[in-house]
Amino acid sequence: MKVFVAAAGKDLDSMVADRFARCPVIMGIESETGEILEAIDNPYKDGTGGVGVKVANHIIQNGYKAAIGPQTGPNATSALEEGGIELFTFQGTIRDALEAFNKRK
């Protein structure tokens, strides 16, 4: 499954970011293989407003099915829920997050 991660760094040993839309790195992972599909510096990180919607739009438009990160803000939450994106809240490394995500019920 194509999973979005709000990441603090660009590899699997990086932490899941502590802020969702303003995370340092926008990361995409294939959850079964752990393959990194994208890992880019978050261009919206320092935006003045509407950052949650921007990142939610990125997730929806790029065909992600789930998002791993900290708690999402109200605007991002409503967009992601409407888009049928599964939200998976996790604190720790991305590798651990992925393992927990794959084991989820």
Added chain:
Amino acid sequence: MPWKPLIRENKKYMKVAVASGKGGTGKTIVSTSLFLSVNDAAYIDMDVEEPNGAIFISPEIEREERFSLPVPSFNENICTFCNACAEACVYSAISVIPQAKKVLFFEELCHSCGVCKYVCPEPGAIVEVPKEIGTIRVGNNGNFVEGTLDIGIPSAVPLISGIKRYIPDNDVVILDSPPGTSCPVVETLKDSDYVILVTEPTPFGINDLSLALDIVRELEKPHGIIVNKHNEKVSLAREFARSKDVEILLEIPFSRKVAEGYSKGIPLVDIEPEYRSNFKDLIERIRVTIS
């Protein structure tokens, strides 16, 4: 039916904005005093989040209009979910969700710029609908104008900008500015010919006066200071004015009588009528400064 604004043709008139930085220094006491002292003046309350000039002027309101802004409305039966509008929206007010055949609109992020409708390739998919944000009231034969922003509306700027269409062509137009130094203040000051900065001689008053002065200088507006609640023993405002090379136009000494009257809605110039000539002189000095 929309009110037809008066057209100002070749008429010499001046717009004097009254601002402060810090709230509660006496913008309204000065604005209403100017209005009540000067011949052929108009009073415009631009402090739409807390308009209070009407308490002192007791205007007869002649017209009251709701003010609205255009916001997009999306027809999901016509929309092809191409995402052009969401990509164009710099305020991220739109989320297009093809999976759900839905468009989410975040109204509080929208700035009514119209770009979504402009870029939309499908006629009829986006139509603009009015969103009411406040009320504008006009009274005293058009010499009194105030705006009141609806509760919960995030920005006062569009309403302040909207009020300007109702400004009459009186000889002297007094613009009672909101407090602070942010967008609503800039919106008020930018079309003025002169800015009176009202301060109180306290460290808080002077600190915010300094910030307001920076804005006024950035906007390149002629300006001067009125010191309210002046105290001869503590001359913080005088020191500040000297150090920044700004003229003190008037000092209004602290007076319990004025404060008590003001708290009952009595204008300064009715409590102490001798101030009327001070304010008249002041306007004539400003007229000379800007001409």
